[in-house]
Amino acid sequence: MIEKLPSLSRCFQGIIPGSLATCALDGTPNVTYLSQIRQVDDRHVAISRQFFNKTSRNLEANPRATATVVDPVTFEEWKLGLRYVRSETDTPLFVEMALRIEAIASHTGMKGIFRLLSADVCEVEWIRPVSGFLEPAAPEDCCEKAAVDGPMTEIRALSLVSCRINRAVDLESLLYDVLGALDEVLGFRHSMLLLLDEKSRTLVTISSHGYGGSGVGAEVSVAQGLIGTVAATGTPLRLSGMESLLRYSRAVRGTIEAAGGGAELRREIPLPGLPDAESQLALPLLVEDRLIGVLALESRDPLAFEEWHEEFLLVLANQIAIGIDRLSEPSEDEAEPESKAPGASHARKPRRTFLYYPSDDCVFVDGEYLIRNVPGKILWKLLRARRDEGRREFTNRELRLDASLGLPAVKDNLETRLILLRKRLELKCPDVRLVPVMRGRFALEVDGEIDLEERAAG
């Protein structure tokens, strides 16, 4: 038995599938690719068992196995002598490995079909690099990543992000500044914050960084994909080498469809954000045990997120969650609304048609989807109050007191819903704006004419 397993975390990220040789009692060897292998502790690894197969039967009969893994950066190969110990099906290790597989499966419409049967734990009896696998490198061929990560970066990042959270005067500036800080200090170019809408059990993108301003308003159901899985479980999840994982999952899907079992497959859902993301890290935003939302990071680099990022960003995610929660509280100085007469004429300005479907509180503008759910209901209330009563200014307080909006009595996330509404208007309909006047009060500004129409069904 070895004393301590050396760190092979890059080899275990699944970018290059490892392989596993076993042997039946009749002496027939077998070799297969490993979809997932991960380190359990200093002396054990776990391999994923997704289908009952020859490997499983061989391990039950003869526990000796040899695994080969490859470092995706240096392409060096390592060989591990293994002895199968046990299969786990209801342990934290199993849950963690199953989550990774679930997340990949739901991206490819394979949820429930492509799933982990057990985490097979093996003792590592020996480990050694495969000498001679690579020919000696010419000096210019060196491809090791420069060591840019370190304690100083961590401390600087923590300090900067904490500072941004503490100095934020409102929720919108917090959401914007935090993602910018993650880019500045840690180089995470693509990130988004999604907040939980308790009522619809969806996560709504409230702020994004590195997607050219797009993505705000995008929704993910709880338990759907990587982000939804993180929300459902409250556990961070890191995927690397996503292309190879997705290819693997699609290969499975292909064999099921070829076998005539495709009817039960759902349509594949697109990954949010980068179309060519190679790695993703998603972390829950928790205040005590209450889920606020999810912080999601993406990169085109398959090795962008390492284990220490996950641990470290959890600390930051906690602070972000507390900051969001603090700034989502109703302010004490929310004033009563003022009724104002209609303003000046808006002749020669654009004419917009807003269409509202009460069945799902969905609003379209000029035939294009704008927003739905509670923010859709709020927008419709504001537009009608403007048309019917000539209102121009509104307070958060009156929205909170309006039972027809269906806001929960506590933790109503009204501020985040208004930010989402404001951003969607900026994107789809910039001549209709929600402009903050003071804390807890905002104005509805309209540059042109608007028509309102309500339809029973979509």
Place this chain on the structure above:
Amino acid sequence: MEVPENLAALLEGLVAVHVATRDAALVPDELMAAAARASADGRRLTVYLPVATSETSLANLRENGAIAVVLSQPLTHRTIQLKGRVETIGPAREEERAEVERLAAAFDAEVEVIGLPSAAVRRRTRWPCHAVTFVVAEAYEQTPGPRAGAPIVGGSVS
């Protein structure tokens, strides 16, 4: 059991080749081959094992001859496994080198598309090799999924 009729067609594009052997105590060994070629009669497979990395596997093959070979296309994960007993083991001949290099380069090109660093990938040792030939006695579908492990008969999964 019956084996595929057209082995060469079945192997088209399967450029990643891994070989399993075992010793007298049934302890398996595994290594990556430089290349694999089907024989003209479609009944035999020759795998080219780099001399630099195949010491244990060669000793196993000389001792008992039991071999399993998994061949895969990295981009699609299409995979099959062939099993049998070794007939001949010998140094790969110089006239085989060009074909081995061509097949190894096909693997390099495919994994470079995936994004692996080409400077490192191309350093993989591929010559000199031992040429190990066996009669294909068993063939299995191995593409990940519920059909993995099904025997292949006459060129299709049974």
